[in-house]
Amino acid sequence: MxxxxxxxxxxxxxxxxxxxxxxxxxxxxxxxxxxxxxxxxxxxxxxxxxxxxxxxxxxxxxxxxxxxxxxxxxxxxxxxxxxxxxxxxxxxxxxxxxxxxxxxxxxxxxxxxxxxxxxxxxxxxxxxxxxxxxxxxxxxxxxxxxxxxxxxxxxxxxxxxxxxxxxxxTSAQRLQLHLAAVWASNFPNHLLGISHALLADAGLPWELLHPLIQETVAKALSQPPFTAQTGPAVRHDAGTLQRHTQALAEHPQWQSLYLQLTASIQQTAQQPTQNNRGSL
Missing domain, CATH: 3.40.50.720 (NAD(P)-binding Rossmann-like Domain)
Known part of the structure; x- marks a missing residue:
């Protein structure tokens, strides 16, 4: 259809x-x-x-x-x-x-x-x-x-x-759409919840991330999201990745998720050393 x-x-x-x-x-x-x-x-x-x-x-x-x-x-x-x-x-x-x-x-x-x-x-x-x-x-x-x-x-x-x-x-198309929607909505919401909790642990306001979240969504809506990837994973910034992993020691589930997402970003990036290099 x-x-x-x-x-x-x-x-x-x-x-x-x-x-x-x-x-x-x-x-x-x-x-x-x-x-x-x-x-x-x-x-x-x-x-x-x-x-x-x-x-x-x-x-x-x-x-x-x-x-x-x-x-x-x-x-x-x-x-x-x-x-x-x-x-x-x-x-x-x-x-x-x-x-x-x-x-x-x-x-x-x-x-x-x-x-x-x-x-x-x-x-x-x-x-x-x-x-x-x-x-x-x-x-x-x-x-x-x-x-x-x-x-x-x-x-x-x-x-x-x-x-x-x-x-x-069709039912098959709708299933694929629903799966994509989970990745686009439910999973990001969970990740935002982790961000909210980490800021609360540090005594920092949630509002600090609002401009970043808005820009991330705006970029994802204006171009293929994989091409807009920034951050230490796509840069293969080993030092920052290690420090982040250590900072999550008290949250082993989040630490495991961080490592899995890092690996997925690095595997997905076609040119990991040439990709967009934002400050994050």
Whole structure:
């Protein structure tokens, strides 16, 4: 499938939606869908209190207490952890022919194969969701897949009402995208957490790194990141690398990670002695 952005216009009519799940993805998604004019008719969660909190955030949504008595809807969205989706699919009673779409990045469309009475789909928002953070949905890539063309058309309608970047991806493409997203978001966030902790240990403010972080991200977005690599690893600065390693003696896990990342940088650099030589 072509992974280029599809700017197919959304159809004007609002949709009736049921959302299964009440975590961070569901919380953000429900608000965005309601703001786009759709009606969220019901919220289900394994934790009823969480479903009640999400339902209270939009008008007209009610808490669903059973997976066996789901109300009619145009789309049933499964905003659930990947491992929970098969269990919910096995337990829920959907109307025959219902369009049911999960929101997971790494879960294949084939998860619906054992449920021939429903039409499977994928509605994956490529974004990180946290409490208290506002999402600009117009720029969030929405990655779609469906078992049939009518289902795909409905998902395009739903996605187009939220985002200007809607793409149809295969399960294999979406898995690779999700893997890349972990490297681009989750792992860097962990590394930033280590930086934050090291500064705190030294009694230094986190704000000292803000300009550096901003410039690093800006460079990575403007050119292939490997070509922008700087630092003691790419320079093969043995003295600095040794001092850094010794400074991490009280954090053996971070020390091991430092050495692994250093080795990866040096192996990746095509011309390690000729590469960019920034001051860091």
């Amino acid at each position: 072509d992974a280029e952005a599809n700017h197919q216009p959304a159809l004007p009519q609002p949709l009736q939606l049921v959302v299964l799940g009440a975590g961070r993805v569901a919380q953000h998604l429900v608000l965005a869908l309601a703001a786009a004019g759709h009606t969220v008719v019901g919220i289900w969660s394994r934790t009823p209190a969480s479903a009640a909190a999400v339902a209270a955030s939009v008008r007209g949504a009610r808490v669903l207490t059973s997976l066996q008595t789901l109300p009619p809807a145009d789309v049933y969205l499964l905003a659930l952890p990947d491992a929970v989706v098969p269990d919910v699919l096995a337990a829920a009673i959907f109307p025959v022919g219902a369009l049911v779409a999960h929101t997971a990045g790494a879960l294949p469309l084939a998860v619906f194969a054992e449920h021939p009475t429903i039409r499977g789909g994928v509605f994956y928002p490529l974004q990180t969701f946290s409490a208290g953070r506002e999402i600009t949905w117009a720029t969030v890539p929405l990655c779609l897949e469906a078992a049939d063309d009518p289902g795909l058309a409905t998902l395009y309608q739903l996605a187009g009402s939220l985002s200007q970047d809607v793409r149809e991806l």
